[in-house]
Amino acid sequence: xxxxxxxxxxxxxxxxxxxxxxxxxxxxxxxxxxxxxRKAVKRGYNVIGIIDGIFFDKTAVAHxxxxxxxxxxxxxxxxxxxxxxxxxxxxxxxxxxxxxxxEWYRDGVIEADDEVAVATNPDTFEPVSNPMVNxxxxxxxxxxxxxxxxxxxxxxxxxAKKTHYTERTYFGVVKQGVRDGVLSSGAGDVLIExxxxxxxxxxxxxxxxxxxKIKEILGSTSEQ
Numbered sequence: 291x292x293x294x295x296x297x298x299x300x301x302x303x304x305x306x307x308x309x310x311x312x313x314x315x316x317x318x319x320x321x322x323x324x325x326x327x328r329k330a331v332k333r334g335y336n337v338i339g340i341i342d343g344i345f346f347d348k349t350a351v352a353h354x355x356x357x358x359x360x361x362x363x364x365x366x367x368x369x370x371x372x373x374x375x376x377x378x379x380x381x382x383x384x385x386x387x388x389x390x391x392x393e394w395y396r397d398g399v400i401e402a403d404d405e406v407a408v409a410t411n412p413d414t415f416e417p418v419s420n421p422m423v424n425x426x427x428x429x430x431x432x433x434x435x436x437x438x439x440x441x442x443x444x445x446x447x448x449x450a451k452k453t454h455y456t457e458r459t460y461f462g463v464v465k466q467g468v469r470d471g472v473l474s475s476g477a478g479d480v481l482i483e484x485x486x487x488x489x490x491x492x493x494x495x496x497x498x499x500x501x502x503k504i505k506e507i508l509g510s511t512s513e514q
Contacts, residue, residue, distance in 0.1 A: 295365075297504055298330050299339035302415040303408065304370050305497040313498060314505045321415055322372060324349040327359050337365045339504050341497045342415070343372025345407050353380060360384045367503050368392065370496035371406040371421075388503045389496030391423055406493065409456040419458050425450050427490035428460070437484050438473070445472045460485040 300322035301310055307318040317335070319326070321342035330338055338359065343351055356366055356376060360383055368377035369389035377387030378395035387396065394400045400423070408417040426447065433443040449470070450463045461482055468478040 293336070295337045295508055296335045297337035297339065297508060298335040299341060299501065299504065300326065300343065300373075301339070301341040301497060303342040303410055303417055304493040305341065305501075306416075310497070310501055313501045314508075316504070316508075321410075322351045324352055325355065327351060327355040327366075331359050331362060331364055336363070337504060337507060338367070339500050340366065340368040340373035340376060341370045341500050343376075345372070345403055351376065356380055356385060357383050365507060367500055367507070369500040369503075370493050373500060374406065374496065375403065386503065389499040390492055391496050394423075404455045407455040408458075419456055420460055421493055422450060422455070422458065423492045424489060425458065425460065425463065427492050428485050428488070431488060431490050432481060432484055435484075435488075437481055438477075442467070442473050442477075445470070460489075 298317045298319055299310065300319050301307065302318070302320050310318055321344050322340055323344035327338060340351070351372065353376065357380060359366055365386070367386045367388065368374060369387060369392045371391070374387065374389060374392040374395055377385050377392050381387045381396065391406060405422045408421050409419040410417055429438070429443055429446055432438050433440065438446070446463060446467050449466050449472070450458060453463060453466070464478045464482050467473050468475050473481070
């Protein structure tokens with residue numbers, strides 16, 4: 291007899307629960323923090339998806355509680371944000387990592403936690419700032435599309451990286467670039483409009499990848 295799988299996915303910032311349920315209708319919880327994995331295992335969940343997590347307002351989910359879950363034969367999948375961070379650190383222990391951001395952390399392309407951190411609405415957990423990973427990829431796309439040149443791209447990236455994650459937005463970074471003389475006011479307006487219309491939302495894409503991976507795991511088990 292195949293093992294009955296009970297999944298739960300921690301999300302709500304990189305993708306809403308409503309949008310997530312349109313992909314896979316399972317149990318969703320708010321972004322994860324310390325002790326949530328232990329509690330989930332105790333409640334009988336044996337497939338855990340980690341997408342979003344609390345970084346600074348509360349104590350982050352511990353490595354130890356994830357490894358303990360893995361030792362108990364719980365399947366843990368991570369990607370996108372906190373999930374990508376923990377998966378890059380714990381994939382050798384059996385945690386499944388998916389998505390670009392996981393790969394970037396795993397391969398040392400990025401290292402800082404603030405690459406994926408955003409300020410959120412405390413009631414809904416929706417983001418009110420833009421993550422560095424999205425800004426980087428969107429500015430890369432703007433450069434490839436000849437919206438900005440290489441010097442402007444490099445200088446704007448420097449401004450974005452120096453901006454605290456809670457205040458990091460496309461509008462704020464570009465306007466600071468205008469104030470610093472990196473680009474003209476008109477060019478700044480064009481770039482802001484480009485970012486609005488053509489943002490490369492790496493975090494959302496990776497959130498979907500986590501959900502799809504869990505869907506695949508549930509499907510493969512049900513077929514046995």
